[in-house]
Amino acid sequence: xxxxxxxxxxxxxxxxxxxxxxxxxxxxxxxxxxxxxxxxxxxxxxxxxxxxxxxxxxxxxxxxxxxxxxxxxxxxxxxxxxxxxxxxxxxxxxxxxxxxxxxxxxxxxxxxxxxxxxxxxxxxxxxxxxxxxxxxxxxxxxxxxxxxxxxxxxxxxxxxxxxxxxxxxxxxxxxxxxxxxxxxxxxxxxxxxxxxxxxxxxxxxxxxxxxxxxxxxxxxxxxxxxxxxxxxxxxxxxxxxxxxxxxxxxxxxxxxxxxxxxx
Numbered sequence: 001x002x003x004x005x006x007x008x009x010x011x012x013x014x015x016x017x018x019x020x021x022x023x024x025x026x027x028x029x030x031x032x033x034x035x036x037x038x039x040x041x042x043x044x045x046x047x048x049x050x051x052x053x054x055x056x057x058x059x060x061x062x063x064x065x066x067x068x069x070x071x072x073x074x075x076x077x078x079x080x081x082x083x084x085x086x087x088x089x090x091x092x093x094x095x096x097x098x099x100x101x102x103x104x105x106x107x108x109x110x111x112x113x114x115x116x117x118x119x120x121x122x123x124x125x126x127x128x129x130x131x132x133x134x135x136x137x138x139x140x141x142x143x144x145x146x147x148x149x150x151x152x153x154x155x156x157x158x159x160x161x162x163x164x165x166x167x168x169x170x171x172x173x174x175x176x177x178x179x180x181x182x183x184x185x186x187x188x189x190x191x192x193x194x195x196x197x198x199x200x201x202x203x204x205x206x207x208x209x210x211x212x213x214x215x216x217x218x219x220x221x222x223x224x225x226x227x228x229x230x231x232x233x234x235x236x237x238x239x240x241x242x243x244x245x246x247x248x249x250x251x252x253x254x255x256x257x258x259x260x261x262x263x
Contacts, residue, residue, distance in 0.1 A: 025053060029127050030174065049103070049105075050131065051163055059102045066105070066134060093113070128152075171217070187237075190237055
């Protein structure tokens with residue numbers, strides 16, 4: 001097919017599929033609570049690793065919105081300055097937004113919805129959590145009841161060993177995602193002290209369930225990006241880590257698709 005014809009075909013496919021629901025996502029279980037970081041714009045958020053559960057549907061784009069499936073165990077734990085802890089249903093309280101695509105998801109809440117005397121907030125994702133795309137009323141191809149049942153059932157259970165259980169790759173992606181959450185988006189705000197703080201945040205309380213190999217791989221990914229950034233004046237550590245995280249999640253996802261024979 002000529003380049004012009006191929007481009008036209010791609011554009012035609014994209015236009016026809018522009019409003020079709022993207023693939024359901026698995027939200028990776030947190031072995032240790034992920035801290036929410038509040039910014040100057042009034043958002044408190046964390047970046048969490050996620051993955052594609054249905055290869056046959058289009059991947060989400062950055063900014064696509066999701067909701068937690070009915071059986072998702074997601075907890076938002078809020079601590080006030082006086083030490084009081086409040087536990088909320090994170091599946092209902094939090095917003096879920098595709099960050100870089102299917103490999104990472106932002107979990108967020110408006111700062112105004114949290115106590116004025118907030119000391120900190122963390123999110124915990126339990127096993128087998130699934131996110132479903134928010135669809136428009138005129139969506140030409142919304143998820144069917146059968147697809148939702150598979151995404152929250154068999155497909156999600158079959159992904160557990162690769163993504164949720166402690167292992168080298170899943171542990172590394174959890175740690176790198178935590179570092180990404182606290183790093184600035186612009187290279188202009190990057191500092192050596194900020195880099196150290198980001199890794200310290202990732203390792204603040206890794207929990208006994210993290211594998212030694214996973215921590216080592218996460219550190220290698222972090223150090224490789226730090227070396228890249230140190231050699232470049234216009235490359236943010238956060239951006240480099242996002243790319244590494246995407247690559248690793250896609251690698252694991254490919255193993256899942258191969259295992260499933262395509263879904």
